Amino acid sequence: MTWLLLGLSCPAWAAFSLRDDRGVTHRFERSPQRIVTLLPSLTETVCALQACARLVGVDRFSNSPPQVVALPKLGGLEDAQVERIAALKPDVVLAAPSARVIDRLDDLGLKVVIVDAKTHADVQRSLGMVATLLGTPAEADRVWASIQRSLADAAARVPASVRGQKVYFEVDPTPYAAGAGSFIGETLQRLHMGNVIAPALGPFPRLNPEFVVKVRPDIIMASQRSLDDMPRRPGWASLPALQQRRSCGFDLKHYEVLIRPGPRMGEAALQLADCLASIEKAQR
Structure with missing residues (x-):
């Protein structure tokens, strides 16, 4: 387990230490009250754990729930705005390991807690880590149980x-694809579906486009924009899944739910199930 709480409990006023997903241990004198998140799934996690009011800034792609839309937007993984983040005087910055500004934020003396989620187990663990940080560990169990029901x-x-x-x-x-070992691949497995990407290729491998032509998937899922473009890729027009419309294209609003490893993972599973049901209905 890559996060660790040192102490018996962590109410909002109690000092505690937390080890994040890069192995750094942070000490907090109290549960953070001013939080910056630099990834949409982390924003959604904080809000799902009933702490949306503690957010003082988010990355530019955070758009759910609605109350975060008006918060200061601080850039993305590649171009987070360090000076603006520091000016907000956050008690903690939650970020992915791929964020390019981690070292710069560290140098400014900010507490940067790294949260990495690629699998279902990671999502459950990250919920526990953030809930511990917030001083409300029981909320993580509630959110995870809701995901499992969905x-x-x-x-x-x-x-x-x-x-x-x-x-x-x-x-x-x-193209990059969701492999069997990714959180998306694990959701598909829970839905009794197979995956053309073997676990050995990694969670999100970059593919040679010819690979997809060779493996001939039974069903294709993508953003609607990508799906519309696929017949123009060399050899892809011959794919039976495209010819027979055994595919689902998702608009941006719904596609974002599918590719964010966080508290809306159950909602994503329901969207995928509806897609599969619509394909079955169209083939009757």
Whole structure:
């Protein structure tokens, strides 16, 4: 386990230490009251844990829940605005390990807690870490239980006729795909679906476009924009999944839910289940 709470409990006024996902241990004199998040899934996690009011700034892509839209937008993974972050005087900055500004924020003396989530287990662990940071550890159990209920409901919705079929889920038109070992791949597995990307290729591998043509997925899932472009890629127009419309294209609002490893993972599973049910219905 990569996070560690040192102490028996951590009410909002009690000092505690927390080890983050880069192995750095941070000491807090009290639960942070001014929080900056630099990843949408972390913003959503804080809010799901009933601490949205503590957010003082978020990354530019954070747009859920609605109350975060009006918060100061502080850039993204590549270009977070260090001076603006520091000016907000946060008690803690929550960031992904890929954020380029970690060292600069460290140099300014800010507490930067790194949270990394690529799998379902990571999401559960990160919920526990953030809930501990907030001084409300029981909230993590509540949110995780809700995710599990939605995953079970989604699995029950998937028609028997499509179960076991292999899915190609595109996360970027480069193309990058969601492998079997990613949180998206694990959700598909919970829905009784296969994956054209073997675990050995990693959670989110970059593929040679010819790979997809060769593996001929039974079902394709992607953003609507990427799906519309696929027939123009060399060889892709011959894919049966495209020819037979055994595919789902998601608009941006719904696609964002699918690619964020956080508290809306159960909602994502329900969207995928509805996609699979619509494919089965269209094939009747």
